[in-house]
Amino acid sequence: MQPFSSCLLFLFSFITLAVAGSYDYKDVLQKSLLFYEAQRSGKLPSDQKVTWRKDSALNDKGENGEDLTGGYYDAGDFVKFGFPMAYTTTVLSWGLLDHKKGYETADSVEECMKAIKWATDYFLKCHVSEYEYYGQVGSGNVDHAHWGRPEDMTEARPAYKITTSKPGSDLAAETAAAFAAASLVFRSSNSTYADILLTHAKQMYDFGYKYRALVSNSITDSQCCYVSTHYEDDLVWGAAWLYRATNDSTYLTYVDALWDTFKSMYGFDWDQKYGGAVVLLAQLTGDSKYTTAITNFCDYVFDQAPKTSKGLIFIVNWGPLRYAINMAYVCLRAADLGINTDTYRTAAKKQIDYALGDAGRSYVIGFGNNPPTHAHHRSASCPDAPAVCNWDTYHGSQPNAHVLYGGMIGGPNKSDIYVDDRTDYRHSEVGCDYNACFQSMLARLVELGV
Ligand SMILES: *[C@@H]1O[C@H](CO)[C@@H](O)[C@H](O)[C@H]1NC(C)=O
Numbered sequence: 001m002q003p004f005s006s007c008l009l010f011l012f013s014f015i016t017l018a019v020a021g022s023y024d025y026k027d028v029l030q031k032s033l034l035f036y037e038a039q040r041s042g043k044l045p046s047d048q049k050v051t052w053r054k055d056s057a058l059n060d061k062g063e064n065g066e067d068l069t070g071g072y073y074d075a076g077d078f079v080k081f082g083f084p085m086a087y088t089t090t091v092l093s094w095g096l097l098d099h100k101k102g103y104e105t106a107d108s109v110e111e112c113m114k115a116i117k118w119a120t121d122y123f124l125k126c127h128v129s130e131y132e133y134y135g136q137v138g139s140g141n142v143d144h145a146h147w148g149r150p151e152d153m154t155e156a157r158p159a160y161k162i163t164t165s166k167p168g169s170d171l172a173a174e175t176a177a178a179f180a181a182a183s184l185v186f187r188s189s190n191s192t193y194a195d196i197l198l199t200h201a202k203q204m205y206d207f208g209y210k211y212r213a214l215v216s217n218s219i220t221d222s223q224c225c226y227v228s229t230h231y232e233d234d235l236v237w238g239a240a241w242l243y244r245a246t247n248d249s250t251y252l253t254y255v256d257a258l259w260d261t262f263k264s265m266y267g268f269d270w271d272q273k274y275g276g277a278v279v280l281l282a283q284l285t286g287d288s289k290y291t292t293a294i295t296n297f298c299d300y301v302f303d304q305a306p307k308t309s310k311g312l313i314f315i316v317n318w319g320p321l322r323y324a325i326n327m328a329y330v331c332l333r334a335a336d337l338g339i340n341t342d343t344y345r346t347a348a349k350k351q352i353d354y355a356l357g358d359a360g361r362s363y364v365i366g367f368g369n370n371p372p373t374h375a376h377h378r379s380a381s382c383p384d385a386p387a388v389c390n391w392d393t394y395h396g397s398q399p400n401a402h403v404l405y406g407g408m409i410g411g412p413n414k415s416d417i418y419v420d421d422r423t424d425y426r427h428s429e430v431g432c433d434y435n436a437c438f439q440s441m442l443a444r445l446v447e448l449g450v
């Protein structure tokens with residue numbers, strides 16, 4: 001680079017740093033996709049960019065020997081929890097479908113498609129027959145008893161499925177949503193793949209709608225980590241996605257049938273689908289029932305929900321940033337529908353800017369000012385093999401051996417304080433679901449050019 005332009009560049013970055021709330025969203029979006037690469041389980045492809053990760057869990061199998069390799073490790077651990085993984089996939093697909101220009105600007109369309117396909121290829125393997133779906137591989141308690149690399153795992157990794165006698169309507173409906181949303185993503189590049197996904201989407205929805213139970217009551221091992229609460233919201237969300245992917249109004253009649261139970265729900269995360277479902281239905285139908293619901297939701301979130309003194313929406317002390325950004329993304333979508341556009345956009349942007357540095361530090365690994373270096377993430381904490389990696393590594397004060405680029409950690413406590421401590425998993429862990437709305441929101445901000 002020529003001295004003159006590098007001098008300008010220097011000045012420019014200085015100015016950028018000096019203005020609060022001005023971040024390189026494109027850079028963060030690209031890093032967030034690297035985070036998903038680092039979470040990959042199974043046989044890694046030759047174009048894998050996160051090369052400190054290697055093939056792992058190549059023996060993941062169903063009860064009858066079905067191949068269940070692939071998919072994503074959930075968080076700092078190595079269990080493959082199908083429910084949050086499906087939610088993640090739906091939200092990533094939603095972002096790519098509706099913020100394609102943002103992804104194009106970030107030169108990341110292909111990478112995002114790969115991130116989605118890494119999950120959907122695995123979900124297809126898990127759907128072993130019409131009413132049998134493997135919703136988890138690896139036991140929470142067994143997995144959490146080890147600290148080390150996924151490449152070195154020797155413990156048993158049992159697989160758990162939902163069936164007609166042990167159903168999971170929430171898991172089935174969310175997986176249907178993921179398949180349906182991904183079918184739209186792949187429609188123009190590979191209609192064969194899109195058709196396969198759509199067939200599975202319809203079957204999974206039917207499974208979830210007909211056989212009602214909570215996944216965590218059927219796959220009880222998941223109670224270590226993910227206790228789900230209702231399934232009506234997942235069924236509404238799934239129906240909205242099936243409607244979007246098919247234009248079959250039958251799915252809207254399902255929404256109507258579930259509405260009375262659904263209408264008093266709230267939130268948006270791996271478990272609660274209320275906010276995302278109403279804003280998606282508002283987008284698809286324009287019906288005032290949905291636009292009113294999303295307006296009330298966002299007014300509550302921005303005006304009344306608990307906040308820290310530095311302005312972070314603070315719903316739960318476990319992964320608070322994830323909840324704040326989930327709410328922000330849903331309301332950014334409402335803004336796109338012309339609902340209080342300026343107010344919601346400004347308020348939503350404040351939430352993500354908090355994570356990127358506005359509160360005095362970055363909460364995104366490998367990005368910005370003073371990013372976390374002690375994330376609760378086994379794989380990143382371990383030096384390359386053959387060095388020992390065990391509970392001493394976990395308890396040590398040394399930073400993680402690898403930079404888990406783009407992973408957004410849980411966040412501060414209610415006093416806006418974060419202590420970078422690997423053992424404080426409520427605040428220092430990452431999760432596939434944490435980065436989902438985060439990434440889609442970045443794509444929208446890049447698209448908006450703000
Ligand atoms: C399209 O998807 C099908 C089904 O997964 C696959 O067999 C085929 O190779 C894909 N085609 C291309 C061009 O990627």
Ligand SMILES: *[C@@H]1O[C@H](CO)[C@@H](O)[C@H](O)[C@H]1NC(C)=O
Pocket residue numbers: 244245246247
């Ligand atoms: C559904 O109908 C709308 C309006 O006619 C159209 O724009 C959209 O492409 C259709 N979607 C599908 C999946 O057929």
Ligand SMILES: *[C@@H]1O[C@H](CO)[C@@H](O)[C@H](O)[C@H]1NC(C)=O
Pocket residue numbers: 413414415417419
């Ligand atoms: C936040 O963490 C700091 C440092 O550990 C502690 O002093 C403070 O009491 C915590 N605040 C809350 C609300 O837990």
